[in-house]
Amino acid sequence: MSLADWVITAFGVFGILLAWAFFSAWVMDNPRGEVDIGLAWRGLQVYSFLIHRLRVHGRAHCPDTKQPGPLIVVVNHTAGVDPILIQAACPFEVRWMMAAEMRLPIFEWFWSWARIISVEREGREVAAAREAIRHVKAGGVLGIFPEGAIERPAGRLLPFIPGVGFIIAKTGAPVLPAIIEGTPDAEPAWASLWRFSRASLTFYPAIHYKDSGLSPAQIAADLHRRFEEWTGWPVAE
Numbered sequence: 001m002s003l004a005d006w007v008i009t010a011f012g013v014f015g016i017l018l019a020w021a022f023f024s025a026w027v028m029d030n031p032r033g034e035v036d037i038g039l040a041w042r043g044l045q046v047y048s049f050l051i052h053r054l055r056v057h058g059r060a061h062c063p064d065t066k067q068p069g070p071l072i073v074v075v076n077h078t079a080g081v082d083p084i085l086i087q088a089a090c091p092f093e094v095r096w097m098m099a100a101e102m103r104l105p106i107f108e109w110f111w112s113w114a115r116i117i118s119v120e121r122e123g124r125e126v127a128a129a130r131e132a133i134r135h136v137k138a139g140g141v142l143g144i145f146p147e148g149a150i151e152r153p154a155g156r157l158l159p160f161i162p163g164v165g166f167i168i169a170k171t172g173a174p175v176l177p178a179i180i181e182g183t184p185d186a187e188p189a190w191a192s193l194w195r196f197s198r199a200s201l202t203f204y205p206a207i208h209y210k211d212s213g214l215s216p217a218q219i220a221a222d223l224h225r226r227f228e229e230w231t232g233w234p235v236a237e
Helices: 003-028 035-052 082-089 105-113 126-137 163-171 189-194 216-231
Strands: 055-057 071-075 095-099 117-119 141-144 175-181 200-203
Touching: 035 082, 071 082, 071 163, 082 175, 082 200, 095 126, 117 126, 126 141, 126 163, 141 163, 163 216, 175 216
Parallel strands: 055 200, 071 141, 071 175, 095 117, 095 141
Antiparallel strands: 175 200
8 A cells, every 4th residue: 555545544534533523522412411312312403404494583592501400491382393393492401291192102212211291181280290390499491381282273372271380480490481383283293293394483581480479370371471472373262
């Protein structure tokens, strides 16, 4: 092998090692600092851009840190893909509350891995609320869809469930509100995962209800009023 061949080979190996180092750093720069989380999180970001053309507005309002908690992210609900798109836009891990009937048994491994907090629509919700409050008070980030169901049709707000005000009041954590729209209108809800769209996510300034003197019901009502003003959407009965 000639000197030129050795130089070319050396540069090639160096280039591969350098690319691997950058890729590894990119993957490990994730909320948990773990390889599997990094691969999944970066995969979600690529998926959100390619499939849903996700545009994020108001990034300055979203904490640019891996551990911003305690924090509660409150977002309207448009499709089954919502939590994926929101997580792809956040540099920190969001632990979501989700209706139990949405927790498909075939994906149980994923729900456990993502530490989803299941909420029963009928019956006891106390256990889920306690787990959510415990998570936030420990410095975690909690994600809540206060409508408790997907908006049908799109472009209107559903009433907010009282529990969102209760959790906010009990934790005293700042609330990061966001509005998502443009996601696929699909049935069943999870069909939105494999349909193309042009989604947008807008973050708004954090709201601090601690020491506000507002009751849980008043907090939920105040949040709903703000969402009405930001979206201009009609409210469903």
